Amino acid sequence: MTDHDRDLRARLVAAGVELVATGGVQALGLREIARHAGVSHGAPRRYFPTHRELLGAIAQQGFGRLTDTLAGADALAAATGAEARTRLDALARAYLGFAAANPGMFELMFRHDLLEGSGAELRRTTLPLFLTLAGLVAEVHPQSDDPATATAALWSNLHGLAQLRAWGSLGLVTGSEDIEPLLRAALDAHLGPAAP
Structure with missing residues (x-):
């Protein structure tokens, strides 16, 4: 080329x-x-x-930006000496913040019906991020036999919050657009309550 x-x-x-x-x-x-x-x-x-290959290249830019956003949030939390639970909190907030600030890109990144055929490259982009999350989850729950599954469950919950907020559905069921109580409940459900 x-x-x-x-x-x-x-x-x-x-x-x-x-x-x-x-x-x-x-x-x-x-x-x-x-x-x-x-x-x-x-x-x-x-x-x-194919059109899908172009969409996959566009989505890869989004995954790169998301990875940079989360790496920055984690580096900032780690630099303060934060424990794994606090770092996961920072990463969750950064994930939800990215989704809210980039709704079109966020939708594209996870529209696998549009990105079929680009999956292997996109997975290579996101795997290091997932492994970072899984490592932190394993620190919070060192007795866990399967931190990858626990991490996937936490990520699914966060992604659901991001998507429901984007669709305007959260306000319908909670009476508020405030995502903070839902984020706290999700983190507590998957990681246990934060230390006082």
Whole structure:
């Protein structure tokens, strides 16, 4: 691949990142991405054999940003000498914050119906993050036989909170948009109550 090809490929991905931020997943048509990148409507097919591969490349940018966001939150908590439970709290808040600040990208990142075929690359992007979470969960529950399952359950709960908040469903059942009591309940359910 030439430098020109790499540049055009990067422009298409960057155009998709901008479009998903402003218009959500529904804005990610091939023609719209090409138009936004300033190229012909056939250009995306030269660099991404399928629409799903282009969407996967856009989603990978989102996973990279999420990973950076969570790594920053964890580094900040770890730098203060925080224990595993406190670090998990910081990571959970960063995850929910990323979801709220990037609703279009967050939706795309987890729309596996749209990203089919890109899964292996995306899993490589997220596996280190998951392993960090699992290591912290194992510190909180050293007697656990299966920290990976406990981590997946916690992540599922956090993801559900993020998605229900995005859909506006939490206010319907709780009478409030305040996610704090739900976050506290989720963390306590999976990790035990925080130390006073």
